[in-house]
Amino acid sequence: MSTSITKSPYTTLTNIGISQLVMKYLQLEGVNTIFGIPGATFVDLLNLLMVNRATMRYVVCKQETGAGYMADGYHRVSGNLGVVLVTSGPGATNALTGAMNAQAGRTSMLVITGEQKESQFGIDDEQEGVDLDLDVVQVYKSAVGYSTIINAAGDFPVLFQQALRNARAIPEAVSHVSIPHDMMATVLPSVTFPTSTSLYRRAFDSASPADVKAVADRLFAAKRPLILLGNGTRDALDAPGLATFQAFVERFGIPVGTTSDGKALFPESHALALRSCGYPPCQWPGLYFAPPAGSPYAAPYDCLLVLGSSMGDFATNLFSTPMVPAGPFIQVDADQKVIGRSMPITMGVIAEARAFLDGLTSYAATVTPEAASMADRLAYLAWVKKTHSAYANPAARESDASPIRPERAMAIVSEMLPPGSHVFPDAGNSCGWTSTYLALDPPTRIHSALDVGAMGYGTAAVVGGKLAAPNATCISIGGDGSFLMHGNEVSTARQYGAGAIWMVWNENDLNMVAQGMAAYFPDPADPNVWNDYYQLGNPDLVKVAEGLGAEAYLVHSPDDLRSALGKAIKGGQQGRPQVIVVQQDPSAMPPFVYAPPVAPPTKPKVK
Structure with a gap:
């Protein structure tokens, strides 16, 4: 034996x-x-x-x-x-x-x-x-x-x-x-x-089949559903996961939006994409939530499935009441602490995102889509996109004015970034410009940090991103205030051969603060009183960047930006830090709403 x-x-x-x-x-x-x-x-x-x-x-x-x-x-x-x-x-x-x-x-x-x-x-x-x-x-x-x-x-x-x-x-x-x-x-x-x-460790990786079926049945019964993807679905929507999910929503004709942190996890060029529903949003989600009077195919928005989002203020467009559907409001997240915390959901599910999506797409294969309602919502979505721009100011996004409009700068970045790039927006107005005026598709990814909104995050994080993916284009987009906080890390990038790119708005101001204060506390006697109150000393950012070891460019026009960004992408791939200082139109304002904060929609009382 x-x-x-x-x-x-x-x-x-x-x-x-x-x-x-x-x-x-x-x-x-x-x-x-x-x-x-x-x-x-x-x-x-x-x-x-x-x-x-x-x-x-x-x-x-x-x-x-x-x-x-x-x-x-x-x-x-x-x-x-x-x-x-x-x-x-x-x-x-x-x-x-x-x-x-x-x-x-x-x-x-x-x-x-x-x-x-x-x-x-x-x-x-x-x-x-x-x-x-x-x-x-x-x-x-x-x-x-x-x-x-x-x-x-x-x-x-x-x-x-x-x-x-x-x-x-x-x-x-x-x-x-x-x-x-x-x-x-x-x-x-x-x-x-x-x-x-x-x-010594094992990650949670499951989803209850009963929960998956319950969610799917509600989703498939709706006339005008929406799936909202949050940052928590990022790992689940790798290339194979996205392909499976995309085939699923195409078969059922279900529109897809994202939170601000989840922007571009679903291709923004896709016919079913409502892009970012967070703050500040793309123009399309609001039209889907509340069709304008006299619009065709006006079935009510009646189901929202939220995947991998805590549904904070930026994720929900400041706890937007129109986002609440006239029907099932379902939140799926791996963190039980966030279920139903911020919005009046009707169903909460604890599940890991990949396991849930695998279960959902597998179950969907046994279900036949309801053709009439699918045709109706697809027709309405096509009408929305044909008759309404995705952008709050489409003319500015196409403008060739000098100094350059930030909206136009975002259009140029969208066109020129190589596939598989990584974008790190910083805090302030840059969040608004990137959230609403960038148009990106996977495998390019955007890495926002909106829950805290820390200035300087993108300025430094892009170095870590580039060290993780030396062959990818990694770009930070931020204001001069953020750059002056952590722009010294450009020299860290130089030291370790990280060819990151910084695109810096040269405003000599904390412009989001100045614009917000002008909206909250206007002075009729001196309308421009806030314009220079938060000035930054007017540093020469090109010289600063060059002194830290970067190749630097000063741009004023769209043509300048195209030339500089092309050189920066090439130089970055060769391991040299690149800084593009953008002298943009100082009057431009992203579509932020400067109004007193509002409370989240009231949750139904339990009798």
């Missing part, structure tokens, strides 16, 4: 330091790039990074917030874990904004912060973040998904695995681990180490 011996999926490591275990876990997770700024609290790990520099790149940034944004951009483009490594005290707090922004955007990120030796806690050691006025762990705990400190070396495997488990969960999140200097240097005599990530 023979006995088979099953090989253990674990290995035993002897006499291994905590810093070595950090490296081994990151390698197990497939990490090959870390962003941060070195510090004295983790010198053992810094030495290992130098020794392993051929396989583990430590990208030294110019400021820790930028490191967080870069790790965010890196994850968004690659899908891999974004990692930030910074020191204690101000290093940790500087990185917090990037971590908070990533948490809001469902980015998978691990922030490792060093800390002073435990033997020096509470004695006012420099940059201590534990026992005195600053508690770094609690600060992060209030802002991200998980935060802990390694107080005992033997606890490291359990706590570090938990951090990775939370960061790679569905929905993805940010984890923070603080490791004191003496813990980092501690050597463990023996550690049981996993040989696969599946031994």
Whole structure:
């Protein structure tokens, strides 16, 4: 009788330091790039990074917030874990904004912060973040998904695995681990180490068949349904997933819109595309929600299926009442905390996006579309697109005026970007221009960060995106205010051969703020009082960019932009940072609504 011996999926490591275990876990997770700024609290790990520099790149940034944004951009483009490594005290707090922004955007990120030796806690050691006025762990705990400190070396495997488990969960999140200097240097005599990530984490990847059928039956029974895709469907709508989903909506004639964060997950040139329904929206969704008087084929909008969106203000066009259908309002998300939080849904489903879409398209194959209602809505959608522009100001998008209109600039970017590009809009007016005037199709993707709206995000995140996809065109679109916050990371791009492109509106102003204040508080005696109140000192951004190591261009007209963008795309592919400074029409305003904030639509009371 023979006995088979099953090989253990674990290995035993002897006499291994905590810093070595950090490296081994990151390698197990497939990490090959870390962003941060070195510090004295983790010198053992810094030495290992130098020794392993051929396989583990430590990208030294110019400021820790930028490191967080870069790790965010890196994850968004690659899908891999974004990692930030910074020191204690101000290093940790500087990185917090990037971590908070990533948490809001469902980015998978691990922030490792060093800390002073435990033997020096509470004695006012420099940059201590534990026992005195600053508690770094609690600060992060209030802002991200998980935060802990390694107080005992033997606890490291359990706590570090938990951090990775939370960061790679569905929905993805940010984890923070603080490791004191003496813990980092501690050597463990023996550690049981996993040989696969599946031994300590497994992502949620299911959808109830009963829920799928219930949603599908409601969707197929509607006369004028809409599917709204949020940022949470990004992974599910890879090339094979999108092809299957597109065939499904084409067979049933169901229009598709996206949230602002989900823009261009569905091809915006497609006949069924309503483009962005978020804030500020494309012009078509409003006409679908509420057909104008006398319009043909005027069946009521009677079903909304929302996939992978928390339905915050930007996702729902400021909690738009017209978005609420006269029928089933269904929200599907992997995060139970967001179901029904913001809008008056009639059905909530907890499901992972890919599993749900796989179930929906499989079930749909057994159903015959209702021909009459499908023909009616397709005819109405065709009428809407034939008689109404997608743009609030179509003339400006076609204008050849100089200085260039931002709307025209977005048309040129839409035409010239190579397929598979990555666009990183920054905060402010740039969100409005990109959301409404860019027209993009997959595989090009746009990576907004609207839940927090942090200025400087796109300026730094584009570097991480380019390092993740060196062969793709990666472009940031933002104002000079955002660029002046984190434009110093252009030199980081130069240092690491990342040929990112920055398109910067040269306004010498925080223009969104100035335009908003002029709308909220107009001065009849001095209508231009807000025009120069937030000026930025009129820096020469071309010289700034060149001083940071970029090739820079100043453009005034559409022809200038075409020439500069063509050169920038070529130069970026050769690993050289590119900055296009756009002297645009300062009077141009994106279609933001400057009105007092409104409450979300009232939820029905339960009797």
